[in-house]
Amino acid sequence: MSSPLRLVSQSRCFQGTVTKYEHDSQVLRCTMKFNVYLPDIKTGDEKLPVLYFLSGLTCTEDNFIQKAGALHSLSEHRVVLVCPDTSPRGVDIEGQDDAWDFGSGAGFYVDATEPKWAPHYNMYSYVTVELPELVNAHLPVDPTRMSIMGHSMGGHGALICALKNPGRYRSVSVFAAICHPSQCPWGIKAFTGYLGKDNKTAWAAYDATALVQRYEGPRLSLLMDQGDQDNFLKEKQLLPEHFIVSVENCRQKQNLIVENRMRPGYDHSYFFIQTFVEEHIHFHSLHLSASI
Numbered sequence: 001m002s003s004p005l006r007l008v009s010q011s012r013c014f015q016g017t018v019t020k021y022e023h024d025s026q027v028l029r030c031t032m033k034f035n036v037y038l039p040d041i042k043t044g045d046e047k048l049p050v051l052y053f054l055s056g057l058t059c060t061e062d063n064f065i066q067k068a069g070a071l072h073s074l075s076e077h078r079v080v081l082v083c084p085d086t087s088p089r090g091v092d093i094e095g096q097d098d099a100w101d102f103g104s105g106a107g108f109y110v111d112a113t114e115p116k117w118a119p120h121y122n123m124y125s126y127v128t129v130e131l132p133e134l135v136n137a138h139l140p141v142d143p144t145r146m147s148i149m150g151h152s153m154g155g156h157g158a159l160i161c162a163l164k165n166p167g168r169y170r171s172v173s174v175f176a177a178i179c180h181p182s183q184c185p186w187g188i189k190a191f192t193g194y195l196g197k198d199n200k201t202a203w204a205a206y207d208a209t210a211l212v213q214r215y216e217g218p219r220l221s222l223l224m225d226q227g228d229q230d231n232f233l234k235e236k237q238l239l240p241e242h243f244i245v246s247v248e249n250c251r252q253k254q255n256l257i258v259e260n261r262m263r264p265g266y267d268h269s270y271f272f273i274q275t276f277v278e279e280h281i282h283f284h285s286l287h288l289s290a291s292i
């Protein structure tokens with residue numbers, strides 16, 4: 001059987017390769033691209049741990065892999081990186097390109113229920129089911145050693161993927177995550193559009209601050225980084241303080257190992273990510289290599 005993954009481009013980088021693939025997504029009903037960094041495989045049957053990175057608003061599969069400076073560290077720690085896009089592409093939905101914070105480039109990692117968006121905007125199922133199944137089937141990764149990280153909207157995505165799937169991810173880390181989407185302008189706009197204005201139960205099911213309070217599952221390690229000069233923090237788009245209060249109120253808080261860092265002077269940009277990304281890769285590598 002031929003592979004569903006079509007090779008778009010490939011470049012060597014440190015002791016490994018960056019490859020862009022294209023495939024026909026069933027859950028998004030469109031052609032999607034994603035990037036993979038694969039450290040060199042030493043023996044034929046070797047399987048490496050895998051880290052998913054979810055990007056923020058306006059991003060594609062390229063931002064993190066090109067701008068974060070993470071590949072040297074991934075090569076050293078021998079961890080595979082998978083970077084998906086942030087929304088369905090090339091679909092025909094009226095208004096999808098009207099705003100930078102909704103529609104194209106802003107899928108918000110939910111499965112839409114509003115009829116206009118539901119046929120395509122299913123980024124939650126894409127990043128938690130369809131993409132990992134493809135990666136596990138066609139790349140040399142160990143499906144039992146999987147972690148997730150993200151930035152901004154992708155930080156929200158990483159948190160909900162981990163919290164909604166206890167035990168699936170070994171660790172989760174975020175840069176400047178949208179932590180309480182039900183109560184910030186970006187999240188309210190996205191949830192209203194994709195899930196419906198009055199569907200507050202569905203909103204809570206995709207909201208890290210609501211989900212973490214009810215978390216029941218094995219120990220989960222979370223690393224959170226936030227710059228104190230981040231304009232979106234000042235505009236109350238991110239609300240990490242709400243998430244931390246919810247962690248404190250979780251009945252099983254002994255199972256949530258949260259390290260929350262405020263970084264003086266840093267903003268929301270990839271310069272901030274570059275500064276701390278090695279610490280995140282090291283954090284994930286420890287969890288991915290631990291025997292459990």
Ligand SMILES: N[C@@H](CCC(=O)N[C@@H](CS)C(=O)NCC(=O)O)C(=O)O
Pocket residue numbers: 055056057058059063067100151152153268269270
């Ligand atoms: N639309 C605004 C803000 C978008 C923005 O800051 N996006 C963040 C994620 S929320 C990002 O990662 N942008 C892409 C980049 O910096 O490479 C702009 O373009 O200035």
